[in-house]
Amino acid sequence: MDFLTQSTHVHITTWVIALILFLVALRKPSTGVHMGLRLFYVFILITGFALFTTFDSLSPMWYGIKMLLGIITIGLMEMTLVRKKKGKSNGGVLAGAFIVLILTVILGFALPGII
Numbered sequence: 001m002d003f004l005t006q007s008t009h010v011h012i013t014t015w016v017i018a019l020i021l022f023l024v025a026l027r028k029p030s031t032g033v034h035m036g037l038r039l040f041y042v043f044i045l046i047t048g049f050a051l052f053t054t055f056d057s058l059s060p061m062w063y064g065i066k067m068l069l070g071i072i073t074i075g076l077m078e079m080t081l082v083r084k085k086k087g088k089s090n091g092g093v094l095a096g097a098f099i100v101l102i103l104t105v106i107l108g109f110a111l112p113g114i115i
């Protein structure tokens with residue numbers, strides 16, 4: 001599975017597609033788009049874990065924080081859509097999702113692994 005760890009492009013592709021599906025589902029709720037998004041959560045996790053196990057010895061603490069932030073981003077995205085579906089307020093979780101997303105992206109690019 002070298003293609004997962006030779007560059008971060010596959011990982012980046014998975015979360016960019018997830019972000020697009022998230023924004024689409026947010027504007028126009030649809031079970032199909034939401035299911036597609038959940039599939040991409042799995043792809044983000046697989047590609048993220050592959051990078052993590054390859055590079056985490058470079059800086060175990062920061063790689064651990066990167067993984068946590070990535071998982072929290074996914075959790076908040078999912079909570080935002082579920083709360084919207086149930087008709088509950090979702091402004092707080094949505095704001096949280098974007099803040100943690102931005103932190104995840106900044107930390108991701110700051111990590112020393114690979115381009």
Ligand code: HEM
Pocket residue numbers: 008009011012015044045047048049051052053055063066067068069070071073074101104105106107108109110111112113114115
């Ligand atoms: C929505 C969630 C996520 C976003 C937005 C995200 C974003 C990013 C970004 C921007 C990079 C930098 C790519 C580069 O340097 O070329 C990156 C790399 C990485 N991500 Fe994620 N990620 C997410 C989820 C995850 C998860 C869940 C994990 C772990 C299970 C993870 C582990 C990693 C690792 C280990 C790297 C390599 C860092 C390096 O270049 O040394 N990510 N991610």
